[in-house]
Amino acid sequence: MTASQAVLDLTDSTTMGSFSVTESGDNTPRTTSRRHVLAGSAAVGAAAVATGLTGSFAAATPAAGSGTGRTPAGDPFTLGVASGDPDQHSVVLWTRLATDPLAEDGFGGMGSRNVEVHWELALDERFRKVVRRGHERTGPDHGFAVHAEVAGLLPGWEYFYRFRVGRHVSETGRTRTAPLIGVFGSGLAMSFASCSQFEHGWFTAYRHLAADEPDLVLHLGDYVYEYKPQVYISPDGNVRDHSGPETESLANYRQRYAQYRSDADLRAAHAVAPWLVVPDDHEVDNNWAGDIYEKPHIPQPDFIQRRANAFRAYYENMPLRRRSKPSGSEIQLYRKVSWGSLANFHMLDTRQHRDDQACDDGWKVCEDAANPARTLTGDEQEAWLLRNFRASRARWDILGQQVFFAQRLSASGARSMDGWDGYQGSRERITQGWIEGGVRNPVVLTGDVHTHWANELKADYTDPDSACVGTELVTTSITSGGNGKDSDPSTDPNLQRNPHIKFFNQQRGYVRTRITRNDLRADFRVLDKVTEPGSPVRTRASFVVADRRPGLTEVDPA
Structure with missing residues (x-):
């Protein structure tokens, strides 16, 4: 778990219990549908509020020009968001910054300075139940791409994520982790x-x-x-x-x-x-x-x-x-x-x-x-x-x-x-x-x-x-x-x-x-x-x- 990730420990046994994960006849846990996840996660949402992880994602906006927290003049999230390579407890969250996607130098209009990109992961699309937050630094050496490997997640669960640079907030992506070995689920x-x-x-x-x-x-x-x-x-x-x-x-x-x-x-x-x-x-x-x-x-x-x-x-x-x-x-x-x-x-x-x-x-x-x-x-x-x-x-x-x-x-x-x-x-x-x-x-x-x-x-x-x-x-x-x-x-x-x-x-x-x-x-x-x-x-x-x-x-x- 990286220092940049504000965490609610979802691997704790008491937290697992709050998700009401059921047991199958062969004593292996079943995965839960999206409706049941969102309906049954109130306890985790309350815990997230208690740890200070919820709130306005766009509110904490560094001043323009303040080092890696500078705000681009245009929307830097023109290339969207993505996630991938899920395992039982983690997933990769991706974005790449570009205010001018077709710029011939390949830097997407982002210039030559590094940028700090904040991300958050939640149990719901409105981000009332945030369970992870962090930040990544990117810049011209990385093509202004971000790869955040978010760990400590529940297996077989649906999550929502987004990114922020300054006052700009990306669209919301939906992702999920893989189930535990031993679990077949509903398909x-x-x-x-x-x-x-x-x-x-x-x-x-x-x-x-x-x-x-x-x-x-x-x-x-x-x-x-x-x-x-x-x-x-x-x-x-x-x-x-x-x-x-x-x-x-x-x-x-x-x-x-x-x-x-x-x-x-x-x-x-x-x-x-x-x-x-x-x-x-x-x-x-x-x-x-x-x-x-x-x-x-x-x-x-x-x-x-x-x-x-x-x-x-x-x-x-x-x-x-x-x-x-x-x-x-x-x-x-x-x-x-x-x-x-x-x-x-x-x-x-x-x-x-x-x-x-x-x-x-x-x-x-x-x-x-x-x-x-x-x-x-x-x-x-x-x-x-x-x-x-x-x-x-x-x-x-x-x-x-x-x-x-x-x-x-x-x-x-x-x-x-x-x-x-x-x-x-x-x-x-x-x-x-x-x-x-x-x-x-x-x-x-x-x-x-x-x-x-x-x-x-x-x-x-x-x-x-x-x-x-x-x-x-x-x-x-x-x-x-x-x-x-x-x-x-x-x-x-x-x-x-x-x-x-x-x-x-x-x-x-x-x-x-x-x-x-x-x-x-x-x-x-x-x-x-x-x-x-x-x-x-x-x-x-x-x-x-x-x-x-x-x-x-x-x-x-x-």
Whole structure:
């Protein structure tokens, strides 16, 4: 617990009792709904008042120009708020200050002086029951980003947070902690998304995701795109332009993230729930692999520095813990987040440690793709994941990762060298690892391909009768590729060539899931258009994965 955190000790047993946490039949505590938390927390609220933690957050405003407490001339919270990487007793709170988000120097109009940012965490949206307060110092060396790791919280609980600089107060964010190990609770509402190209459309899908009020959001890469304006053109035409050149310098990347974060729909999705994030390729350079950039035949002598710039900006703009702060051109991204005993989320890094794509990338018939020595994860990450499988006692083990996992053959028999088809040895070892580790319910979540898919994972894809040993859910893009189009799964050639693929759709959207002890339900959410703001959302298809029964059962759309 840091000195900057004014605390009401929520881990004290008497305080726990005041929350009226009930016991289940197997003597494990249940998580409580938002309504019950707010209704049952009066005792804690009274204790907070007694300790002096409530009151007007904006009242204690340092005078303008008083060192790190100076008040910016404009609103510094134009990029919104976010939270992420929750565990049982803590969560990361994030903001980044910018009065002029598109400033070319990447400092968002904040100048060169450090700023003191105050934050507070409460049990209610009106901040009458504040349980934590603190402050963080940020400045140009941090891109004016704030990462507050708030500890000492109750497990499985909903909280509200906000920030203040001088007289300016941010919008309110909602977050929650993970339940204790041993707790299943009533279920987890989790949505996941990928691939939001600013130029290709409006971020309406993020707004609909926020309206669903999930408990947790996973973002699986391509959060921003690196291209200069009018280079990556959607089939439907670009509806808005990137600011600045192709991202290479730290200032370029900071400006690009600020432009994306300025979108109100994206800010709403961040504010509604904690996020677990991993990047894919466009946060650095299209289809990069390890130390190799997209087009190695075209000299790019400073790619390692570019990668360092990209990682630094990614950390500055995401609600990641300090353990993920990059060191030069390296960043620690793979990690496990447990949600009680209901689910383990294994967040993977499929770019930084991989071998170069086989056969010069693209869709190829390529013998080298089957070379068992080739790796997508790198040896260390693979060993870490296999250990996690062997140690897991969770009901669901979920891989949050970026690129297509199941086998996917084209009409010519070609495969994508950028996905797991290009690293078949890696896929086989990890699949065998969850089988031998006794993983109860393995589920792979994927982004990258700008289309919805639902796949059954096979022990042997060459044998149509091979056992189904897991499930893959692939989300389409938020905007990338423009509006897209609907398709008929019953006549789609992708499904006919690949019988383990059970669903395919080319519209934009995201995937909404509900995870319980008994099953995982996935709703494939789609929008008719992203080239016009405000398009309604609907569920195109829904599937259920039952406990201990890998595979997909289609059900009526929600």
